Amino acid sequence: MEVADGVELWVEERGDPRSPAVLLVMGAASSGLFWPEALVDRLAASCRVVRYDHRDTGRSTAGSSYALRDLAGDAVAVLDGLGIDRAHVVGMSMGGLLVQLLLIDHPDRLLSATLFCTGPLGGAPGDPAPGPSDELLQFWATMGEPRDDEAELAWRVEHWRLLHGDGVPVDPAEFRAQELRVAEHSGGLLPATAHATADQSGLARGAELASVAVPVLVVEAPADPAYPPPNAQRLAAAIPGARVVTVPGMGHALPAAVLGPLVDAVEAHLAG
Template identity: 40%
Template sequence: MPRARLGTGITLEYETLGDPSRPTMLLVMGLGAQLTSWDERFCRELADHGFRVVRYDNRDAGLSTFLDDGPQPDLEAVLGGDHSSTRYRIADLAGDAVGLLDALGVERAHVVGASMGGMIAQQLVIDHPARVLSLCSIMSLPGDGTSGQPTPEALAVLLRPAVAGREAAIEASMAAARVIGSPDYPRSDEELRAVTTATQDRSSRRDGVSRQIAAVVASPDRTAALRKVTVPTLVVHGEADPLVDVSGGHATAAAVPGASLLTLPGMGHDLPRALWPQVVPAIAANAHAADAAQEH
C-alpha cells in the first residue's frame, strides 16, 4: 500500500479504491483500529455509489508512524484530569487527515469517521471547513462529558492491558469484539477469528492505544463549534452500542444544524454487514446532497 509522508514527519499508510476521477470520500477509523477495519466490501459499495474511497491508518495504529519515543502518557493521571503527559490531541489527528488530503492533491473531501474517527471527522470540519464537502459521524460523540458513556464492561475492554503472544492477542481481540459488537447481528467464531487474525498479522502493535486514549480524553468539547458546521451532516449510531451509548449520536446530531440522524436497533459498536443496505445509501445520499449543492 502507498504511504504519505506529512510535513510534520508523520507517515500515514493508506489505500484508495474506486474511480480516481470521482469525488474523494475519506474514511477515518477509531481507537487502535487499522484501515482494514473498514471492510473492503463496504468500501467498494461506497465506491459503487460514485466515489473514490480512501482509507488509512491513523498515527499510532496499523502501519503508520508510532510515536513511541519519549515519555508515555500516564493514563491514570489523564483520566483524572491531568493532561500534561498527553502527546497530542484530536485536532492533531484531524491535521494528519488534512496532510493526507494534501499528499493526494485533494482540495475537498467527503469525510466519514467511526468512533474516535468520528471525533476526528468532527474536528476536521471544525478546524478546516474549506476542506470538507460533507460529514458523516458514526458511533461517535461530541465530547461533552455526559453523552455517549460506555458500560463498565465496554470500558474494561477499552482499557484492557496488552497480552503477550499472537494467539493470546487474537483471543483477546475476539473477546473484546463480542463485548462491544452488535447483539442482534453476532458474528460467528469463524468470521471473528479470520478478521482478528488478519488484523493481528498485519500489525500486532497496540502500544499506541494509550496515546490515542489520552488524545480523546484531553481534547475539548466540540459541541459549541459543531453548531457552526454548515456542510450536509449524517449521524449514524447503533441503539445497542455499549462502548459509545446512543446518546452520543443524539448529542452530535443535535449540535449540528440540520443534521440527519440514523439510529439502528440491535447495532452495537461495529458495522454489521446486514445493515450495510441501510448505512451505505444513507452515507452516499448525504454526500451526493453536498455535491449537488456545489453544482448550484
C-alpha cells in the same frame, strides 16, 4: 505518505480518481483495514475512496509524541498529499470526534460529513451524553496486560463481541478473520494502547459545533455499548441541520449484517 516531521502514514485509494472523494477515518487503535472491503468496494463504485492507518496503527509510524487532536491534522494532510481539495468525510468512533474537529477547523475541505458510533465533543450544549457500559470499562482495564499472540487474538475477538452488542447475531469467526487480516497487514498484533494514553486535551469544543454549515448525517447505532443512545441524538442536536438515520441492530462494530443499511444511508447522504 509523510504528514508531519518524522511521521508517515500508510494510505490507500480506490475508485476513479475523477470521482468525488470520500475519506474514511477509523476509530482508536484501529488500522484503516478495519473498514470492511465490502463497504470500501461499494463506495468505490461511484467515489474515490481513501482510507489510511492512523499513527501507531497498521503500517504507519509508531511511537511518536502527539495529541489525539493532531490526528485530525493528519486527515487534512492525507487530503493534501493526494491533491484533494474537498472530500466527503466518514468518521467512526474516535474518527467521528476527529471529523467534528474538521467540521470546526476545516469546513472548506469538507463536502459533507457522516458520523457514527460516536458522541459529541465535550462542551456540547444539553445534558452530557452517556458513557461506555460498565462491562466494557472493566474489559478495557485489561487492555495493557501482557499476553502472547494467541491470547491477544482471543482478547481482541472478545472485545469485538462486547462492542458488537446484542442487536444482531454475532459471529466471532468474522472478527477473528478481520484481526488476522489486519495483523498480516501490520506485521503482527501491534499494541493497542497508544491512543488511549495520548494527550486528550483540546477536545472540549462541542459548543463550536453550533457554527457548522456542512451537511452532516449522524447514523444511530442502537446497540452500541461504547456510545449508547442517545449519543447520536445529542450529537445531531449540537449541529445545525444534521439528520439522523438509525441502522437497526448496529453496535460499535461493522459486521456484514449491518453493512447493507449502513452503506445505503451513507450513499443517500453523499448523493444529496
